[in-house]
Amino acid sequence: MSAPPPVSAQAQGMTVVARTQAQLVRRRFFRHRAAMSSLLLLVLILLLAVTSIGVGPIPGWWDKPYTGIGPVVDEGRPTLSVVPTFLGGDGLRWGEHPFGQENQGIDYFSLTMRGTQISVMIAFIVGLLGTFIGVAIGALAGYFRGWTETILMRLTDVIIILPLLALVAVLGRVAGNQGPVVLAVVIALFTWTGLARIVRGEFLSLREKEFIEAARAVGTPGHRIIRKHILPNTVGVIIVSATLAIAGAVLLETALSFLGFGVQPPDTSLGRLVSDYETSFATRPWLFWWPGVFILSIALTVNFIGDGLRDAFDPRQNKVRN
Amino acid sequence: MSTPTSEPPATDPRSLGSAGPDPQDVTAGRHAADAGSRRPAHTAVFGERRVGDEELLRVQDLAVDFPTDDGVVKAVRGVSYALHSGEVLGIVGESGSGKSVSSMAVMGLLPRNANISGTITFRGDDLLSMSAAARRSLRGRKIAMIFQDPMTALNPVHTIGSQLAEAVLSHELMPRRAATARAEEALAMVGIPQPRARLKNYPHEFSGGMRQRAIIAMAIINSPDVIIADEPTTALDVTVQTQILETLVEVKDQVGAAIVLITHDLGVVAGVAHRVLVMYAGKAVEMGSTDETYYRARMPYTAGLLGSIPAHDEVVGTRLRPIVGSPPSLIELPTGCSFSPRCPLATERCHSEEPALAGTDDPGHLAACHHWDQLAAVDDPSSFFRTESERAR
Amino acid sequence: MVAFIARRLMISAVLLLVGTFLAYVLIALSGDPLQDLRQDTGPDRENRIAARTELLDLDTPVVLRYFLWLGGAAKCLVPFAGECDLGQSIRGQDVTFLLSGAIGATLRLILVATVMAVFVGVVVGIVTALRQYSRLDYSATLASFVFVSLPLFWFAVLLKQYIAIDVNDWLGDPVVTVGTAVAVGLVTGLAWGGVIGGSRQRTLVSFGIGFVGGAGLLLLLSATGWFDSPGIGPIGVAVMALASAVGLTALLSGFGYRNVLYAALVMAVIGIVANLSLGAVLFDPGWWTLLLLLLLTVAVGVGVGYAMGGLQRRQAVQAAVWTGVLTGFAVVVDRMLSAWDNYAEAVNGRVVPTFGSETPNYDGGFWGNLLDSTTHLALPTLALILVSVATYSRYTRASMLEVMNQDYVRTARSKGLNERTVIIRHAFRNGLIPITTLIAFDVAGLLGGAVVTETVFGWQGMGRLFTTALTEVDPNPAMAFFVVTGAAAVTLNMLADIAYAYLDPRIRVS
Ligand SMILES: Nc1ncnc2c1ncn2[C@@H]1O[C@H](COP(=O)(O)OP(=O)(O)O)[C@@H](O)[C@H]1O
């Protein structure tokens, strides 16, 4: 009866555990029906927005520009139909102006797609940049403790007590005039607080763990401990937060733009569309519905994906033992 | 199956049915415990070991499983025992062997998704077919429970006094003041100094040992007939473990209760229990008087457990010998004897045929092993778990 | 505890200082207050620029200017001195003056929204936790996802442009069709069946009761012309009082020992009698009168519960007091609705307003004005609370589930406590403590949301003050918004911490 040397046995066991852990997460996520259908829907929406009117110089398959003024056909009513003929509808039809036209005859489908592009782009930048800042600040505070922690966390507290929308609105118009990317960066400067707190909490609990102590004992430098040992263990929390941050950012940017403190003309965004055409709702309700439905769909799908990820990373959270 | 058995005394009224291999013999081992003749000197004795005749609790063929995402967890697969007034029955087994689940089944506190079969009777009344209200009225009044972790078993936002008084008030209509007086009495009984002042304390103001005393007080406050203590000392410092055990046995005698003492540590039951039931993978694998089980284990798992505690007569410096391997998955159990993958005595037969709990060479001493006679043939059954080198010594 | 509070006060003050400083600098960065004047071609351009520079201290560097501003703002902390100085707007108006006109409406909105959101959210959270994985639970989860993902401004516009108009049109000729009644019945039936739960048969019966109750009530109200002039009436108040008594008894003690029930019933009867005999007092009361009556109600409730409670005095006092309060609430709603006809006439039947926080030039006495404020609050509150309701319900659900898994809940069950006591005494209290912290967080979100709702619904509140100030690059009013919201958030955070410490004895000591 000869046992293998303990160290290698342990190491073996650990890699096996790690691999199955990642597999488990993936399997649980793929099994999450709401998250999977949301992912599908979101991809479809993004594909539609990107391919239809194209990006920058690359043209898309939809020929009507989102800036072109033209004659208003049939009071600008949408030509899109999804109701089959045997149910009294017009059958599946895309038509000349699927989402209708706005007051000056601009094709509303193009406009909505343009708004979606901008809003989604801002949301992704905000989500990712905000996550990066949040992780950095949380990690620094959680790892170094002391004064670093006190200052960073008090700063977090200060930003948290002020209403986020108002805070971002202050710089929103100035930034919006510089284009959507600058606006996104400015928004991200204020949206990292929640994640910073979470990451710090994770760090505080992790840094007491034995494997970190061991790494420190052999003189591993701090940044390496953070990158190699601690961050990988908080990756679940970070991914989930980043996802939810994107959903939040869609809503924040559109609200800002609605108020006039976000995306500025000639750019447009889904929020801007709602506010630009708020007054014509009585006569042309579709101008109201399309951007709203797109905002709702994007936020909802991203939120469901985030929920699926959370369940996948931490299935205990939603289970009850008793 | 050849099971050489010596007949139990035919006059014993409590030996049920025939003397042969009878897994239903839920009173197994009581004869020897009563006789007490072979009790070795080292066994510490707390309290009086008087066992009454009255059967309080009877668990028969209890099985519990939980449907889960990964499959059906067969947590308990047929456990039978009877508990008589004043008796201390030890239930021993590794963690995950179904001890807690089986006792929670008795309390009626299993989650709703649990499938329970078998019968559980208290003083002849079938608990499993009782109304929820009737069950509740037994809980805490006739059958009380003590849990493992005193740090989490008390509600942090209510005072000790109110948590104790509540136990009284939920069964008897009486002025709060009277209930508080009872609480004070109970605290005094379990040896908490200045009980009156302590009533107003919150749990976090108590040390771990004190909290466990308070929990014991909570269990005895209604003078129950049966106390189920689920690893009452496991979470405590070694230094206070003995005190708590002592207190438990003391107050048990004062209120006249019987105890089911659950533990994974044979050492704990050795000094206290009249009889021991050993569980493995949801099954009772050995049952007998404490001394028989301790000195004449007839099931290799029990022997292995004994090997893994510091034994009294062993040379100082001998290494402890834990059983190699880990308990089987309760979703896909091994065929045949569930202990066979870890058993040093396992044979072909063990892998294919599950042994039943059956009589052995001691009267009323039951074991679930095809080869118990091999254990009977040696002096120290735990020697089977020694490595070659150790055995050579 | 005193040291704890002092420490929290210190932290709050520092947070507020840093917060206002941050806001001040950001606002200074956000634009040039002289912008409009620089483009001005009028003759006195230079003079006006100089005047505004003087007015707003624009020559002073930002950091120094902040401290000057702070000096004035600090005087606001001196009570009753009347020297509060938050600077001037670009038009030269005192910001404190602008603020005094704006703050009331917004605080009312936030207060009502918070109370409603906490109530609805916590109740939904508890029910879904107790009925985990039921259809009700899944529906509530789905709803909360939709609520969180709904763009507030869009939903507010939707309410304003569609719902309000439809409801007003319908109120012109309020007839409930059978189809509507069936639909409402289905919803109430499903909800009721889900809440009661239990076996299939029991669920079906509950569904039936809910369906018949919901649809039947609606048809009955419609047939009797109730929607023409809604109200509760003395009989309605009596029914509500008795129902509260029975319901609270069921919740607090059950019917095993009758004294609690008797105490609650006596209290209900006192309430009913008071309702019938207090006509003169309640004809046109003021808030002080109502507050006094509330205190009186509590006192009487305590007395009744104490006298009649017998062995369960504690529960009897609670049941009596809450019965009294709920009955009082029914009376207030009843009186308020009695102003309906008068009010409907004043607003030409457009009872659900979509603009402003009150009808201009309307004076319907105390009850009429209350009704006026209430109807104006309805849509903005509805729009505003969705996210909060979702937050509270998810949080409460998770918290309750976690607590229900705790060992001490198992201990409580093992003592033989009935399920009601286990949940109310051992799960609620522990599960709801963390909610106190959440409230402080959520209010900051609500204040941000108020900016949007006030814009959509045309309220002259803090939000409007803020957006106007930002648009006109008017620093001091914008700053006032941050001062008020920051102070509110900091104060609430502190109160939450103190409440937490009070409710959780483990924190109390440290
Ligand atoms: N609610 C449950 N759902 C699924 N499995 C459970 C549940 N409760 C207990 N088990 C499983 O039942 C087995 C026996 O558990 P338990 O009785 O607690 O063991 P122990 O002997 O350590 O007290 C364990 O494998 C445990 O995972």
Ligand code: SF4
């Ligand atoms: S039956 Fe076989 S495997 Fe099982 S315990 Fe006995 S000897 Fe070991």
Ligand SMILES: [Mg+2]
């Ligand atoms: Mg256990």
